[in-house]
Amino acid sequence: MKLLQLISCVFLTVSVFSQKLEYPASLKVDTSYAYIQFYSNETVKKLATHFDNVSRDKMVFIHYGGSHIQAEYPTTVARKNFHERYGSGGRGLIFNYGAANTYSSINYASTFKGKWKFNKSFQGRKADIPLGVCGMTVESSDTNASLNFKFKNQITPGEHRVYLFYENDSISNDISVFFNSKQIDPALQQLSYTSFGMTFLWNDSIKTIDLNVKPKTGGKRFRFYGMSIENEKNSGIVYHSTGVGAAAHRAMLILDKLPEQAAVLKPDVVLLDFGTNDILYTNKIDGGLQNEIEKAIKKFREINPEILIVLTSTQDLFYKGKYITAGVEFRDLMDSIAKKNDCLLWNWYDLAGGLKTIRTWYDEGYCQKDCIHLTKKGYDIKGQMIYNSFVNTYEMYKKNNSISSFNIPGKNYFEKQPVDSLASINSDSVSIERNVIPKDPTPKKPVPARSQKTYVVKSGDSLSKIADKFNVSLTKLKSINGLRSDMIRPGQKLKIP
Numbered sequence: 001m002k003l004l005q006l007i008s009c010v011f012l013t014v015s016v017f018s019q020k021l022e023y024p025a026s027l028k029v030d031t032s033y034a035y036i037q038f039y040s041n042e043t044v045k046k047l048a049t050h051f052d053n054v055s056r057d058k059m060v061f062i063h064y065g066g067s068h069i070q071a072e073y074p075t076t077v078a079r080k081n082f083h084e085r086y087g088s089g090g091r092g093l094i095f096n097y098g099a100a101n102t103y104s105s106i107n108y109a110s111t112f113k114g115k116w117k118f119n120k121s122f123q124g125r126k127a128d129i130p131l132g133v134c135g136m137t138v139e140s141s142d143t144n145a146s147l148n149f150k151f152k153n154q155i156t157p158g159e160h161r162v163y164l165f166y167e168n169d170s171i172s173n174d175i176s177v178f179f180n181s182k183q184i185d186p187a188l189q190q191l192s193y194t195s196f197g198m199t200f201l202w203n204d205s206i207k208t209i210d211l212n213v214k215p216k217t218g219g220k221r222f223r224f225y226g227m228s229i230e231n232e233k234n235s236g237i238v239y240h241s242t243g244v245g246a247a248a249h250r251a252m253l254i255l256d257k258l259p260e261q262a263a264v265l266k267p268d269v270v271l272l273d274f275g276t277n278d279i280l281y282t283n284k285i286d287g288g289l290q291n292e293i294e295k296a297i298k299k300f301r302e303i304n305p306e307i308l309i310v311l312t313s314t315q316d317l318f319y320k321g322k323y324i325t326a327g328v329e330f331r332d333l334m335d336s337i338a339k340k341n342d343c344l345l346w347n348w349y350d351l352a353g354g355l356k357t358i359r360t361w362y363d364e365g366y367c368q369k370d371c372i373h374l375t376k377k378g379y380d381i382k383g384q385m386i387y388n389s390f391v392n393t394y395e396m397y398k399k400n401n402s403i404s405s406f407n408i409p410g411k412n413y414f415e416k417q418p419v420d421s422l423a424s425i426n427s428d429s430v431s432i433e434r435n436v437i438p439k440d441p442t443p444k445k446p447v448p449a450r451s452q453k454t455y456v457v458k459s460g461d462s463l464s465k466i467a468d469k470f471n472v473s474l475t476k477l478k479s480i481n482g483l484r485s486d487m488i489r490p491g492q493k494l495k496i497p
Contacts, residue, residue, distance in 0.1 A: 029351065030353065061240060098110040162201070310346055
């Protein structure tokens with residue numbers, strides 16, 4: 001009876017606690033993956049505690065990613081839902097994309113005057129223009145230059161705490177700051193200069209912001225890293241969206257100003273929503289990718305040992321006439337790294353339908369013609385599912401706070417396997433075995449059943465160890481199981497020739 005009650009708890013949370021969003025069944029969105037998965041009770045307890053305390057202690061997200069996050073399509077939807085349910089902690093980070101010669105957020109226009117040079121994280125490290133928390137930096141030696149912002153919907157009146165990130169050193173020029181065309185008064189707005197730039201209070205709505213460079217004795221340039229607008233009251237959710245088009249996971253390793261600026265923002269949850277630019281052009285996993293991701297994890301934990309890191313998978317991709325099958329491998333790699341490093345996992349790949357579904361998303365108007373980027377209504381689904389997944393996991397934990405782990409194995413897209421979903425659920429941990437999709441684009445010659453054994457992968461196993469154990473070649477072991485890499489995970493069933 002307890003087992004059946006837990007199963008009901010797991011599957012009902014999707015319909016009971018998720019916000020509803022209409023979309024065609026043909027997209028094959030699988031909401032049973034609408035969870036933030038975890039591998040220890042301590043980790044999910046930290047997540048739940050943040051939600052429990054949100055009325056008296058801000059919960060701060062920083063969502064990193066590529067072009068979709070730079071434009072803020074899904075993050076705008078996620079932010080709106082979090083604010084409606086848990087209260088707003090403020091707008092969060094903004095950046096002047098115009099001065100960086102790229103497209104701006106859907107929420108505000110960013111324009112500029114004067115000559116600016118820039119660096120973006122996907123371009124690599126530049127010694128003369130270091131990168132900060134936003135993954136982009138702009139710099140000007142023009143004393144008549146300015147950075148200008150105009151919000152499409154004004155930020156509502158309230159007591160706002162503004163953090164302005166710029167290089168405040170001996171050769172930096174100064175700036176005049178205008179909100180709604182009114183200059184900030186150092187006395188009235190309690191302006192103070194800091195090592196990271198400046199901070200002040202603004203007690204009104206916000207429609208426009210202008211930063212005008214002005215000369216200072218010894219000044220040679222003005223270097224801007226971004227601006228955060230938060231509520232002075234310590235409650236609600238702050239959802240920072242910090243995307244850089246074309247960026248991959250390695251971009252996180254060159255944000256030299258991140259430790260200093262993250263100490264101001266105090267993030268509780270970091271989402272590393274990359275992957276497309278890691279696998280799109282080669283359709284394979286680079287040998288150094290795992291090391292890059294683990295270095296990024298270490299970097300954030302040096303900033304805050306208690307920080308929660310969410311690794312994500314990509315959506316299905318179609319490029320140069322071929323489906324990017326490495327998306328399956330990438331999903332499994334994220335799962336493996338998350339488990340090894342006690343991170344959280346969001347499996348957007350299977351949630352969004354999985355292999356060979358992206359062209360259907362295009363046919364239905366949810367994906368752009370390139371079959372890489374989604375349309376607005378496609379990103380609306382992703383943003384809604386980000387929110388739903390956090391809430392579903394939180395509510396599931398509140399119903400059973402003894403759960404030690406929650407892992408939903410990814411679908412197998414290359415061969416049929418028996419489905420045994422109920423046997424893997426118990427009161428200490430939850431692991432839902434998903435239905436497999438028998439679509440093998442390159443079918444293998446079947447091996448007679450009498451010559452095969454089945455082995456269930458255990459923690460600490462590697463593919464080479466298993467091959468040695470059963471005295472078979474690694475190549476043959478991978479071939480018979482349709483494996484494209486040496487990546488395996490505990491609980492996975494392998495055929496042994």
